[in-house]
Amino acid sequence: MKRISLIITLLSIGxxxxxxxxxxxxxxxxxxxxxxxxxxxxxxxxxxxxVFDTETGAxxxxxxxxxxxxxxALMQEHFNENYMESAKFPKSTxxxxxxxxxxxxxxxxxxxSGDLTIHGVTKKVTxxxxxEVIGDAIAATCVFKVKPEDHGIKIxxxxxxxxxEFMDITINLDLQAHKK
Amino acid sequence: xxxxxxxAVIAILVIAGGTIAYLQYNKPHRDAADEKPAAExxxxxxxxxxxxxxxxxxxxxxxxxxQVSGIIMEASTLPDGSVQVVLDVNDPIFGVKATFQTPGPxxxxxxxxxxxxxxxxxxxxxxxxxxxxxxx
Numbered sequence: 001m002k003r004i005s006l007i008i009t010l011l012s013i014g015x016x017x018x019x020x021x022x023x024x025x026x027x028x029x030x031x032x033x034x035x036x037x038x039x040x041x042x043x044x045x046x047x048x049x050x051v052f053d054t055e056t057g058a059x060x061x062x063x064x065x066x067x068x069x070x071x072x073a074l075m076q077e078h079f080n081e082n083y084m085e086s087a088k089f090p091k092s093t094x095x096x097x098x099x100x101x102x103x104x105x106x107x108x109x110x111x112x113s114g115d116l117t118i119h120g121v122t123k124k125v126t127x128x129x130x131x132e133v134i135g136d137a138i139a140a141t142c143v144f145k146v147k148p149e150d151h152g153i154k155i156x157x158x159x160x161x162x163x164x165e166f167m168d169i170t171i172n173l174d175l176q177a178h179k180k
Numbered sequence: 181x182x183x184x185x186x187x188a189v190i191a192i193l194v195i196a197g198g199t200i201a202y203l204q205y206n207k208p209h210r211d212a213a214d215e216k217p218a219a220e221x222x223x224x225x226x227x228x229x230x231x232x233x234x235x236x237x238x239x240x241x242x243x244x245x246x247q248v249s250g251i252i253m254e255a256s257t258l259p260d261g262s263v264q265v266v267l268d269v270n271d272p273i274f275g276v277k278a279t280f281q282t283p284g285p286x287x288x289x290x291x292x293x294x295x296x297x298x299x300x301x302x303x304x305x306x307x308x309x310x311x312x313x314x315x316x
Contacts, residue, residue: 026277026306027256027264046262046279047301047308066243066301067279067308073209090238090302172259 021055023175034164043068118151140173223250223267223276230303249295255288277306
C-alpha cells in the first residue's frame with residue numbers, strides 16, 4: 001500500500017513520467033549517532049527513498065531499518081533485533097511538508113513538519129533543514145535529535161549508559177528532477 | 181589447597197568469559213563472498229516476487245544471501261564512496277538496488293549484464309541488497 005502511495009506521489013497524472021516540480025532520490029544518506037563516555041555508535045543507511053514536490057511542498061521519505069550498516073556486526077545485530085525490532089517494524093518513514101520554500105537558485109533555510117514513524121510509533125515533528133537548489137537538483141541537509149523512548153524503543157538499564165539519551169540524526173539527500 | 185583450586189577455576193572462567201565477550205563484540209560482518217547463496221534468480225524474478233507477496237518473499241529471502249543477475253539500469257558512486265547499482269526489472273522507476281562492499285567496483289556502466297551476491301534487506305519500492313560482491 002505504501003508503495004502504491006509513493007508511486008502515485010511520484011507520477012504525474014496519466015503518464016509514467018515524473019511531473020515538473022517533483023524531485024526524487026533512491027540513495028538518500030541517513031546517519032544516526034549516539035555518543036556516550038562508554039562508546040560511540042554510528043549507523044549509516046544509503047538507501048533512503050525520498051520524493052519532494054516543490055509545487056506543493058509535500059515530502060515523503062522511507063527507508064529499510066535493515067539497510068543501516070554499523071562498524072561492528074554486533075551493533076548491527078542489536079540494532080535490528082533488540083531495539084528497532086526490524087522484523088516487526090521493517091521501515092522508518094516520514095510524511096510531511098516543507099515550509100517557506102521557493103524554487104530559486106541558492107540555499108534556503110526551511111522548516112519541515114510532519115509525521116515521523118520509527119518502530120511503529122508516529123510522532124509529529126518540526127525540524128530545520130537546508131535546501132540548496134543547484135540547476136536541476138536540490139541538495140537537502142537536515143539535522144535533528146530523536147529520543148528512542150519517544151518511539152517505544154526500550155533500552156535495558158544494563159546498557160543505558162552505553163546509549164545516548166538522544167540520537168543525532170543527519171540526513172543528506174541529492175534530489176534529482178526527472179524530466180519527461 | 182581447596183581455595184587455590186577455586187581461585188584457579190574462577191580465573192579460568194573470568195578469562196574465558198572475557199575472551200568470548202571480546203570475540204563476540206568484534207565478530208566480523210557477514211561476507212557475501214564467503215557464503216553460498218540461498219537462492220539464484222533474476223532481478224525481475226526477485227522484484228516480481230516481492231511485488232506479489234512481500235511477507236512471503238521476505239520469509240524466503242530476508243537477511244539471506246541471494247545471487248541476482250540482471251541489466252544495470254543505473255550505476256552511481258555515492259558521496260561517501262559507496263557504489264550502488266539498480267538492476268532493471270521492466271518497471272519505469274524501481275528495480276533491484278544493490279550497494280556494494282567498500283571499496284566498491286569501478287567502471288560499472290548502465291546497460292551491461294551483471295551477476296551479484298548480497299544480503300537481501302527487504303522491499304522499499306526497490307528491492308534492496310546490501311554488502312554486495314560481483315559474481316560475474
